[in-house]
Amino acid sequence: MTPGAQPYLPPAAAPPLPAAGAAVIGLDVVRLAGFTADACLKCNVCNTVCPVARVTDRFPGPKYVGPQAQRFRSDQARSPQSARPQRVPRSPVTPLSLLEPPARPGGPGRQTAPRPLSPDLTVDWCSGCGFCTRACPAGVEIAEINSRARAVLRVQNAAPRLAGVPLRRRPLRDWALGQTDLLGRLGVPLAPLANAFLGSRRLRSLVQAVAGIHRDAPVPRFAGRTFRAAWRRAGHPLPRPGAAVSVGADGRFPRPDRAVVYFHGCAANYQEPRVAESVVAVLARNGLETIVPDQVCCGLPLISNGYYAEARRKATRNIASLAEWAAAGYRIVTASTSCGHTLKAEYRTMLDLDDPAARSVAGATWDIMEFLADLHESGRLDTQFGSLAGPGGTARPLLYHAPCQLRSQGIGLPALDLLALVPGLEPIDLDHDCCGVAGTYGLKEEKYEVAMAVGAGLFDKIRAVDPARAPAAACDSETCRWQIERATGRPTLHPVEFLAEAYRAAAPSGQRPADGPGPSVDDRPADARGAPPEPGSTASA
Amino acid sequence: MPSCDVLVAGAGLAGLTTALAAADGGASVWLVAKGHAATHWSHGGLDLAAPPGTVGGGEGVALLARRPGHPYEIVAEDLPAGLARVRRALDAAGLAYEGDLASPHGRIPTAVGATRPAGVLPGAQAAARAPWRPGEGLLVVGFERFRDFAAPAVAASLARPLPWAGAPRPERVTAVGVTLPGLAERRNLDGLDLARAFDDPSWRGPALDAIARAVEPHRGDGELRVAFPAVLGLADHPAVAAALDARLGGPWFEIPLVPPSVPGLRLYEAMVAALRAARVAVQVGFAVSAAIRTPDGRVAGLATAAAGRPFPIRAGQVVLATGGFASGGLVATADGRVEEPILGLPVEAPPQPAWLAPSMFDPAGHPLEAAGIRTDRKLRPVGPTGERAERGVRIAGALLAGARALRERSGDGIAIASGERAARLALARTVGALAVPSGPVAAGPAAGPEGRGAR
Numbered sequence: 004m005t006p007g008a009q010p011y012l013p014p015a016a017a018p019p020l021p022a023a024g025a026a027v028i029g030l031d032v033v034r035l036a037g038f039t040a041d042a043c044l045k046c047n048v049c050n051t052v053c054p055v056a057r058v059t060d061r062f063p064g065p066k067y068v069g070p071q072a073q074r075f076r077s078d079q080a081r082s083p084q085s086a087r088p089q090r091v092p093r094s095p096v097t098p099l100s101l102l103e104p105p106a107r108p109g110g111p112g113r114q115t116a117p118r119p120l121s122p123d124l125t126v127d128w129c130s131g132c133g134f135c136t137r138a139c140p141a142g143v144e145i146a147e148i149n150s151r152a153r154a155v156l157r158v159q160n161a162a163p164r165l166a167g168v169p170l171r172r173r174p175l176r177d178w179a180l181g182q183t184d185l186l187g188r189l190g191v192p193l194a195p196l197a198n199a200f201l202g203s204r205r206l207r208s209l210v211q212a213v214a215g216i217h218r219d220a221p222v223p224r225f226a227g228r229t230f231r232a233a234w235r236r237a238g239h240p241l242p243r244p245g246a247a248v249s250v251g252a253d254g255r256f257p258r259p260d261r262a263v264v265y266f267h268g269c270a271a272n273y274q275e276p277r278v279a280e281s282v283v284a285v286l287a288r289n290g291l292e293t294i295v296p297d298q299v300c301c302g303l304p305l306i307s308n309g310y311y312a313e314a315r316r317k318a319t320r321n322i323a324s325l326a327e328w329a330a331a332g333y334r335i336v337t338a339s340t341s342c343g344h345t346l347k348a349e350y351r352t353m354l355d356l357d358d359p360a361a362r363s364v365a366g367a368t369w370d371i372m373e374f375l376a377d378l379h380e381s382g383r384l385d386t387q388f389g390s391l392a393g394p395g396g397t398a399r400p401l402l403y404h405a406p407c408q409l410r411s412q413g414i415g416l417p418a419l420d421l422l423a424l425v426p427g428l429e430p431i432d433l434d435h436d437c438c439g440v441a442g443t444y445g446l447k448e449e450k451y452e453v454a455m456a457v458g459a460g461l462f463d464k465i466r467a468v469d470p471a472r473a474p475a476a477a478c479d480s481e482t483c484r485w486q487i488e489r490a491t492g493r494p495t496l497h498p499v500e501f502l503a504e505a506y507r508a509a510a511p512s513g514q515r516p517a518d519g520p521g522p523s524v525d526d527r528p529a530d531a532r533g534a535p536p537e538p539g540s541t542a543s544a
Numbered sequence: 545m546p547s548c549d550v551l552v553a554g555a556g557l558a559g560l561t562t563a564l565a566a567a568d569g570g571a572s573v574w575l576v577a578k579g580h581a582a583t584h585w586s587h588g589g590l591d592l593a594a595p596p597g598t599v600g601g602g603e604g605v606a607l608l609a610r611r612p613g614h615p616y617e618i619v620a621e622d623l624p625a626g627l628a629r630v631r632r633a634l635d636a637a638g639l640a641y642e643g644d645l646a647s648p649h650g651r652i653p654t655a656v657g658a659t660r661p662a663g664v665l666p667g668a669q670a671a672a673r674a675p676w677r678p679g680e681g682l683l684v685v686g687f688e689r690f691r692d693f694a695a696p697a698v699a700a701s702l703a704r705p706l707p708w709a710g711a712p713r714p715e716r717v718t719a720v721g722v723t724l725p726g727l728a729e730r731r732n733l734d735g736l737d738l739a740r741a742f743d744d745p746s747w748r749g750p751a752l753d754a755i756a757r758a759v760e761p762h763r764g765d766g767e768l769r770v771a772f773p774a775v776l777g778l779a780d781h782p783a784v785a786a787a788l789d790a791r792l793g794g795p796w797f798e799i800p801l802v803p804p805s806v807p808g809l810r811l812y813e814a815m816v817a818a819l820r821a822a823r824v825a826v827q828v829g830f831a832v833s834a835a836i837r838t839p840d841g842r843v844a845g846l847a848t849a850a851a852g853r854p855f856p857i858r859a860g861q862v863v864l865a866t867g868g869f870a871s872g873g874l875v876a877t878a879d880g881r882v883e884e885p886i887l888g889l890p891v892e893a894p895p896q897p898a899w900l901a902p903s904m905f906d907p908a909g910h911p912l913e914a915a916g917i918r919t920d921r922k923l924r925p926v927g928p929t930g931e932r933a934e935r936g937v938r939i940a941g942a943l944l945a946g947a948r949a950l951r952e953r954s955g956d957g958i959a960i961a962s963g964e965r966a967a968r969l970a971l972a973r974t975v976g977a978l979a980v981p982s983g984p985v986a987a988g989p990a991a992g993p994e995g996r997g998a999r
Contacts, residue, residue: 047804051580141872
């Protein structure tokens with residue numbers, strides 16, 4: 004930001020959220036997702052947009068497992084918060100397919116062996132992409148109903164636990180996939196070993212046999228140092244809970260019009276610190292300092308895997324930390340669309356966290372691209388981007404996939420608008436519904452093939468463009484980036500990384516903003532970033 | 545917040561036409577909708593007007609346009625241009641619709657074995673309306689295990705004179721069931737599942753072989769026309785139709801089914817493809833929650849109920865194409881009021897005791913069908929005494945007062961004509977007038993600092 008430019012104005016208090024379905028039924032209770040099922044017209048529109056039902060017969064479609072099955076769920080079965088373990092009768096025809104789905108995956112479109120499938124148990128095949136909820140003309144929160152139903156089944160069929168850890172194979176795996184914080188804390192110190200392990204196909208086969216994580220599924224590599232560690236080492240504070248309220252008094256942090264609060268989430272901390280660096284650099288270029296608040300995993304991986312109680316503990320801690328900053332007038336930005344959607348919406352729709360603090364966090368949270376687009380629309384974005392053209396100055400197509408968790412935010416496709424500002428880049432919307440991975444869904448051995456079939460059209464569109472013309476793709480969500488990279492071999496980056504690169508291309512070396520990012524914490528060589536081995540390769544990283 | 549020249553609320557045919565016409569005219573356009581609706585429920589044809597006593601669409605439109613208070617009174621003059629625009633988009637998608645204002649309605653079969661008058665028809669339904677020749681028979685093909693289309697029941701009904709209401713009809717109607725490959729191993733399928741199966745060339749070949757084999761024995765001495773449930777491909781429908789032409793060597797047509805309507809989905813996808821090519825920002829999934837207003841109260845944009853907080857979009861002109869009762873553009877309350885939920889516009893509606901006719905099948909339809917927003921000739925909402933009810937907003941489609949679209953079969957024509965007109969009038973006020981550059985990210989409009997407030 005140039006001196007004298009208009010300071011960035013924080014938003015007023017968040018306006019009240021509209022009550023979903025309220026226009027239909029007119030009662031306050033309909034704000035609970037489960038009750039919106041009563042507005043279902045049975046029109047099948049949700050089924051037309053479901054990426055999973057599109058490719059496999061194992062999932063009957065969102066209408067059946069969502070609003071339709073909801074009418075057969077008891078009050079207790081609608082609420083993950085009040086669900087209790089119970090014995091589920093084992094039917095000789097329908098085994099507990101939710102907990103132990105057959106390992107033999109159904110091919111796209113057709114299933115070889117017919118078996119009776121209860122709509123209630125097949126809810127586990129819902130990937131949670133949210134297309135159904137957005138397509139519904141009647142306001143039924145279908146994906147939310149599905150997620151809650153899965154969480155209830157998880158509680159009712161709870162595996163025995165030792166020190167909190169489930170003791171059956173699939174529940175253990177799903178629980179572990181939800182522990183992104185824990186995995187990161189273990190993986191980063193052991194990064195060389197862990198990455199070699201994850202890069203070995205033989206060992207991945209072992210992981211699949213033991214833990215049920217498909218050997219070809221995209222698994223990210225750990226960075227050698229977390230973003231938070233690098234940030235602290237570069238001399239920046241990592242405020243503890245309670246720090247925000249003392250901001251004004253000791254002047255430790257810049258005013259809310261000069262800084263934003265950054266929710267980095269797990270991926271940018273443990274696996275992709277380069278994304279966090281880019282966020283910091285792009286904000287700095289626009290005169291905004293970055294504050295890195297106390298935070299834990301947003302909880303989405305736990306929500307997706309049905310572990311609501313643990314997700315709620317994470318959510319409560321994040322809200323306690325972030326609400327102080329929101330109350331002080333700061334905007335909270337995140338470069339993870341998954342974390343962003345969770346902070347904005349899922350704490351309320353899934354976890355029933357709807358108090359003033361949760362609402363203030365939801366109202367203050369911005370996706371980084373949404374935030375930058377807003378800066379641009381008000382004329383405050385530094386648009387002095389250097390060219391990212393290819394050799395000879397030819398403009399390069401940038402293949403862009405809009406992830407589900409971005410579309411669920413309802414903020415348009417701000418990355419496309421911003422990337423179009425960079426000389427030499429021609430962003431192209433790949434216009435495909437879902438890459439398939441849906442967070443941790445596509446990692447599971449029984450769901451891997453479904454996930455790959457969901458994303459097949461996207462991968463084809465990317466492969467159709469010569470890597471020499473379009474050496475990289477862009478996507479706002481980390482798990483989607485890993486899925487696309489793994490499936491196509493095309494390096495896939497966050498859009499903010501291209502903006503940071505374009506700013507670097509504009510500024511002669513040595514003129515980077517003084518308060519820019521810390522030292523590079525991504526210790527992989529440049530050519531290894533985002534270039535995982537092809538499926539089938541036996542080479543270790 | 546993003547800003548644009550024209551902001552359209554509603555993704556039915558009216559909203560889609562408005563957005564396309566505005567974008568074609570050089571405006572930057574956003575289209576927002578709370579969900580998919582009318583297109584996905586429709587038969588995929590374009591019903592222009594077929595009130596009782598008329599023979600062709602143009603005649604029907606002219607008749608309705610003479611009725612005081614009917615939407616066609618205002619928008620009929622924009623129908624030819626709007627229809628041409630929509631058909632360009634459909635042609636570009638390979639759908640090649642058939643018929644125009646001069647075409648007679650005819651009577652075409654429905655999925656329950658009745659018949660209905662038709663307007664402009666998708667190419668795959670056009671053969672249903674061709675005159676029946678002496679000796680010509682109709683063979684209704686059903687697919688085993690596909691429950692949304694009961695070919696024997698449809699054929700049995702169409703074999704009787706009653707459904708044809710005196711119109712020319714086939715000399716004989718028969719049915720045949722075809723076993724398509726692999727369906728026995730699949731889940732309970734709907735029309736969309738089958739359409740996607742037909743999109744797969746490797747499955748399509750054997751399936752069309754099976755169909756041709758089943759049809760062949762029914763070819764007697766006379767000519768034969770073949771009817772199929774409308775599931776013959778979605779994205780690759782033109783290729784499926786061409787392949788079927790080659791296999792059958794004679795006339796065939798599709799009968800549209802219950803939702804999800806495959807012909808309606810094709811129509812929607814074709815229109816959205818045209819919008820994308822015209823760089824319209826389309827966002828489905830978030831209802832409009834509030835209006836953005838200038839200090840003097842003019843509507844200068846809308847906010848949608850996005851995740852976490854409302855997402856505001858500023859616009860030089862706003863067009864509401866949010867539909868009637870089925871789509872939520874109008875809401876009837878338990879205590880007898882009819883409301884427009886976004887802006888609280890005054891609604892013209894009969895008092896509750898007169899909402900419904902005594903007979904469900906009253907030939908004149910139900911008075912409540914005509915409920916909606918009354919506008920001036922520029923489609924700007926007005927109150928009961930003709931005073932302007934809101935500034936910065938125009939109305940298009942089923943939200944307009946005065947039509948009984950179900951009975952008149954006028955809904956698609958009104959949607960197209962009013963969408964075309966709303967866009968034309970909006971363009972006159974924005975593009976050039978405000979000099980707002982086009983593109984997804986436009987400079988702020990000249991509306992000045994905005995104030996926000998619901999209603």
